[in-house]
Amino acid sequence: MRDASLRWTLSWQLSLVFVAVVTAVILGLGVYGAMTLSPNITMARTLRAAMAEAVVPAAQGRFEIARTAELEALEKENPDLWYVVATIDGAFQTHGAVPAPYAPLAPVVHRFREADIRGSADTDEIASIDTVQTAAGEVRILFGGGSGQHWPFLTLLAVTYPIYVPLLAIALPAIFLAVPRIVRRALAGLSEVARQASEIEPRRQGARLPTAGVPREVAPLVVAFNGVLGRLEQEFRARRRFLVDASHELRTPIAIMQTRIEGMPEGDDRRRLLDDVARLGETAEQLLDFERNDQAADPPESIDLVEIARTVVAELAPLAIAAGYDISFRSEAQTLTRQGSPSALPRAVSNLVRNAIDHGGNAGAICVSVSAQGDIAVSDQGRGIAEDHRELVFEPFYRVTPRSKGAGLGLSLVKQIVTNHGGEVEIESGATGTTVRIRL
Template identity: 40%
Template sequence: MRLVIFQTAMLALLVLLVVATLWGTALIVDSYEDGTLDVLKDAVARDADGGLTLSPTTDLAQLRSKVPDLWFLMRDRQGHRLAEGQVPPDFAPIVDGLDHINQARLGWKIGGSYRPDGLVKWVDTAAGDVQILTGTQGQMSLRRLVMGVSAGSLIVILPIFVLMALATLVATPLVVRHALRGLGRAAAQAERIDIDQRGVQLPIEDVPTEIGPLVKAVNDALARLDRGYERHRRFLTDAAHELRTPIAILNTRIASLSPGSEKTRLLEDATRLSVLTGQLLDFQRLDQQVSRFSPVDLTALARRVIVDLAPLAFAAGYEMVFEADEGAIVVAGDQTSLERALANLVQNAIDHGGRCGTITVRIGRAGCVEVCDEGDGIPNEERDRIFEPFHRLNQDGRGAGLGLNLVHEIMRLHGGRIAATDGPSGGACLRMTFPVAPRVASAPSPALEKP
């Protein structure tokens, strides 16, 4: 529709340009011979007695000021007459023979581009049919030129405009859609690009030539981002592998220490280092897990994680309870990643649960895993931010702030979500929810207590 409006405006501009050209160069104005006749025709009216008179129009006033020797003779079919000025002597013999003249051009140089000296013509006016004999001193007005050109142009332009409008409304969308079909495919591909997909490029086939450089620039930017991400990934992987050996040596030396509170604190610190190293490696391998998903029993997975971390929880002053509904909960996923996610939640409860009370791990029938503590809980305004990388509730707290972000990324890749809520005892409760949870019968799991 905007294209149709644009075309209409262009056609109107073309008409105005033609009018301005004709007016400015006087191609029509100087050769126009009906200027005086047009003004008189528009001014003719009837007086109270039915006779002919002239209305005081603006054009008539301008004509009288420009043509001081204005003359004319008017008559109608009823015999009424109206005259002004002195009829030139050369045309005086014609006055008596007007009954026999319908219209005529009067002068000594008729033909060619010369304007005649006088005209006689029957014209249709507001007073009816009137015969006017007058000179040709007047000129065409701009208003009459515009109206004349517009009326003449309308007859020619209107059919063309109708055809152009139909072509615009019908053909243009088809042409544009065909020309931009490649751009549509590029846009669809761009919508599918995500952080876990690298090496993706926008298709440049069938993209309009004018937009090709933009698509190429976007592809170059994506390639640079891929190379930067790869360098970042290799750095994390190398750093994590380099840390594993000194951490293993540290754990061995701590194990040789005599039992006591100092050994417990050192063991916690070393465990956090091990967890951080594992988190860095997990970030590196997250992208590669979607294609290798397999059925994972959440109940069995939770048992293994609790068995591994229960000694650490007991040493930190906690009780641990494991609750599971009847029937194993099976989801499609990567077992290593899910174990790491649950271990991070348990480790988070150990670090922030206040070193007292109970840490509860609960597996629900709806395909959710909850880890709850009895600590101070998580403020409402922080429940979304805790899943951001390197964000910690307490800046002097332990950990690097990567554990919950890693859980968030693992759940995103599994089509699930992680959320923070209030626990039954007022502490924090972190809940992992999976999209699918088929059930397989199994025996209920007992609670774990501190030995």
Template identity: 40%
Template sequence: MKEATGRSLKWQLIRRLLILQSLMLLLVLGIMFVKGDLFAFRSTDRTIEALQHAIRRDAAGQLQLRDTPELTSLRAAEPGLWFIIRDIKGLQISEGPVPAIFARISETLSGIGQARFGSTVDGAAMDRPEARMRTVYTPVGEMLVMTGTESSAPPSIVALGLLLVLVKIGLPIIIVIALGILLATPLVVRGAVAGIAKAEKQAALIDIGRRGVRLETIGTPPEIASLIRAVNEALRRLDDGYERHQRFLADAAHELRTPIAILGTRVAALPHMPERVQLVADVARLTTLTEQLLDIERLRRDNVEFRPVSLLALGRRVVSDMAPLAFPAGYELDLIHAGPDIALQGDEAALERAMTSLIQNAIDHGGGRGTISIHISSGLVEVSDEGPGIPPGERERIFEPFYRLRPRPRGTGLGLHLVRQIVDLHGGRVTAGASRAGGARLTMDLSSGALPDLAAKAV
């Protein structure tokens, strides 16, 4: 299964919110621009600029207007064009239907830089004419220009105005919006997925030894809660299926126990012949398999009583029991103990079976030579051999039920799985590694249940 490579939810929200907010801002600015709230498509200032470029004097010093392209276009586009041009000496030129009130006012505005007339919020005066006055500088001197005629802006000026609106208004607002989104979105996302983080921690606790764990939906968004409920339902189905599977194995072991015992009795009654030896070995293998299945079922139901157990005393007993099997197979057994006699709370029978399975595994896979070392210290039990060892990629799989590293006529494939079940029951962990001689090293870490003060009372 490919690992998810999707982008972060936080950055997806930031990008989408920023794009949406920017588009909304541009839409609002566009509407305001078209309506003329941000840009004057018609303005008296452009009329004044066209007149400014056309002003000149004749030989007698009188004011005149040159027929510039701008002025010619203005006269053609605005039939009602009117204006008054006056210099600082009082010389004046005018054109068009100048309102009488502005004709009189222009004579009194010397020294005024600019002014606007007629604009008012008084409803009764809204029908009065309006005018714009500005003092401009021309090659023939300082002029006072007054007009009430508005002229349209050329496309180049409209484009420039739009660019200025975007740069001076749109861009600063977008920057502020982006900063707000960058600061607020992580906080919002963190608060929204707080429940998901809790569910993630709960999911990390789920494994084959901790069934029944469910993910909480408290504090999660409804959209995520539905997914968590679906996951919980899937976990329930898996638990039910595992329970049925385990019950079937236990029932099968119980049902097979009696027929196998009867078969063993009948094989033992056979006369001595080569086939009888093989049959006895096969019956013993079947007996071991059923006993291991029943042990797994017993451990799964947690019907065990924990009592103080001395690992050293237990190790000595197991080594003594396994020596008759190890010596004929070509091995020496070496029990090494370091530190005080550590006692722990546990099921003595289960721990004895686990230690026995580790030594039996070393006998079966240690290469038929060398020393099998059993090292006991501080709640740890290490069993090492001098065989071919376990490849790194297989060191976790050997604890799976019925898994075999190499095909063998003997064994059931349940021994190390049973060891893991027993160690899990005691709150410890079992790992596989390499010994100093290059063989296999299997370690049971039971230190979590160590009781140093009970060492003297342990069995």
């Protein structure tokens, strides 16, 4: 399952928190309003709507209350409902049993726009005064005796929706627009750390990730990663020291063995022992070269690729001819200058030619060529390399045939050298032979 984006996770989680907070505030205000406001708030809303249609003008500037279906339904649902309807000039009409404590207010109702009347010692009934616009003009209504069919809390929610609905409609999209921007700015330092982490090379000593600009919560992870890099470097240095020291230590006993074998009488045993010692010496030298190249690189200099390839062919031609090959060199340019290591690149080309000598089947031709673009290719006419082995041959100590004479370090060293020069190694192989190309 793919991990969710931090921006998306924070956006929807903050949205849920915001909705929960707004809901809690609305519910809290609703409960508070229901406890402090008049219980008649629900009836006031319903009565206003009914009276707005029922109050109509009459002759001589008076008014009358029409028995509309809405008003009759309201009075039927609330049999204890009573009210006093008064115009602003003092004319009024009553309905229902107006409580005695409130009856004296009928002639003066027109003097109040709104009122919440409660706490009288004469009655426990709560009365309210509200203002309604009707066809007969503005009227004032004193009413009580019924709280409507809905809870005041629900009425408050219905009345205040113009406040919280636009708030949610504006805030939620704003969260989804603002949070990704905020997260992006907050994690800008972490993005830079991730970029630098992707550029760390195994051979690059002392590489560490910066903690500046990294969020405080993430900084311990970066510090721990830097600690891992330090411990890995220590292990790499220990391994390299061991291999270099081992290679150096092997030189002396190998040289002694070779001297003693050369003193033996001529024969098949002597020849086989010399071959074995030569192979052992070559393996030790390749290990030493491998680790030397991994630890340090020559300062780049201007080198001639054509001259390097030509020199390698000249040096290894006797070995190739003695092994049964025809060896040739060709170049599409007289000189090709590149920046590189004057010791490592010749070693890479030499390893390619030696590899062709070892695996070319001791027959056919070996051709070393330099293209006009600066590619150096070494081709042989051996039986080729199976497709599933072509990438593996660049791994250290990997050999296509377990019984081959090589130690499996030649092509690995070639790839290491070319990678250090910012290039790549390509291999093409088939039934007619193999071509390994260095592309700088």
